Amino acid sequence: MSDLKNRTALVTGASKGIGAHLASALAAAGAAVVVNYRTDAAGAQRVVDDIVAAGGQALAVQGDVGQRADVEAMFTAARNAFGPVDILVNNAAVVAFAPLSALTEEDFHRQVDTNVLGPLLTMQAFAAQDDLGRSASIVNISTAGTSTHPPFSSVYVATKSALNSATRVAAxxxxxRGVRVNAVAPSASDTDGTRAMGFPGSPAAEAAVAEIPLGRLGVPEDYGQVVAFLASDAARWITGEVLFVSGGQR
Ligand SMILES: NC(=O)c1ccc[n+]([C@@H]2O[C@H](COP(=O)([O-])OP(=O)(O)OC[C@H]3O[C@@H](n4cnc5c(N)ncnc54)[C@H](OP(=O)(O)O)[C@@H]3O)[C@@H](O)[C@H]2O)c1
Structure with missing residues (x-):
């Protein structure tokens, strides 16, 4: 178990799915956690309640990562509650699959605003903290799709490839300043978001599993310990890395 005592973490998009589990995993490692959400206040509050019931510290903060004013308000709320943010996990994303023929400018901007502009704005706000300690760390949640390039994902995978590059540049x-920046690339996974899309159990999920050597979809619990490790001083010599946590899918 990684040691994140006396650290403050901000996890974007933590009201459900992988982000909710990442918030719990960082709290279990000792961090005080800001649980960001965009629309699902009840989901975010459940995550906070579970962390507090387990003896941890957490706060739900609403905000759209693609909006500068919201991002600044998130960091202010975090600071007021727990002090400077030491650990930033950029997990919030919009995932939409469509053939090239169905691509619209509206859908492009929706995904780019959340998946690329969002992490850039949060990394900017993180770096603007002039009292950051030497253990500051950012973990961006990418996708194994940046290597496998599945059909119907041109915008989504392009946003995550941009995120991989932004990770390496920011690193x-x-x-x-001693700030480490890494990314984790999950495989296709069974999450609230993919369930809402009808993905687990679908032919597309079967095709994805056929490409995953360990032979199943990922689940949120596959990612928490890895993100906590990357955020911790145990990973002090790792930066600019995109780590595939994907059952071998790449
Ligand atoms: N699931 C997969 O198969 C898979 C595979 C590879 C990578 N990933 C990556 O893993 C991460 C989590 O995926 P998931 O499937 O767990 O997602 P999910 O269940 O759909 O949850 C998405 C989360 O992002 C939040 N969100 C969306 N837009 C936002 C915005 N503009 N500002 C702030 N929060 C926003 C949502 O908040 P509200 O619900 O409160 O609006 C929700 O908490 C994403 O980065 C995704 O790209 C997922």
Missing amino acids: RELAP
Whole structure:
């Protein structure tokens, strides 16, 4: 178990799915956690209640990561509750699959605003904290799709490939301040979001599992310990890495 005592973590998109589990995993490792959500206040509050019931510290904060004012308000709320944010996990994303023929500008901007502009704005706000400690760390949630390039994912996978590049650039840019920036690339997974899309059990899920050597969809619990490790001092010599946590899918 990684040690994140006396650290403050902000997890974007933590009202459900992988983000909810990441918030719980970071809290279990000792961090005080800000649970960001966009629309699902009840889901975020459940995550907070579970963390507090387990003896941890957490706070739900509404905000759209693609809106600068919301991002700044999130960091202010975090600071007021727990002090500077030491750990930023960019998990919030819009996942939409469609053939090229159905691509619309509206859908492009919706995914880019959340999946690329969002992490850039949060990394900017994170780096703007002038009292960051030397253990500061960012973990961006990417996808194994940046290697497998599944059909019907041109916009989504393009946003995550951009996120991988932004991760590597930010790692170099923030390294002089001791800030580490890494990404985790999950496999196709069974989450609230993919359930709402009818993915688990579908022919598309069967095709994805056929490409995963360990032979199943991921689940949120596959990712928490890895993100906690990357956020911890145990990973102090790792930065600019995109780590595939994907049952071998790549
Ligand atoms: N599931 C997979 O198969 C899979 C595979 C590879 C990578 N990933 C990545 O893993 C991460 C989590 O995926 P998931 O399937 O767990 O997602 P999910 O269940 O659909 O949950 C998405 C979360 O993101 C939040 N969100 C969406 N837009 C937002 C915005 N503009 N500002 C703030 N929060 C926003 C949602 O908040 P509200 O519900 O409160 O609106 C929700 O908490 C994503 O980065 C995704 O790309 C997933």
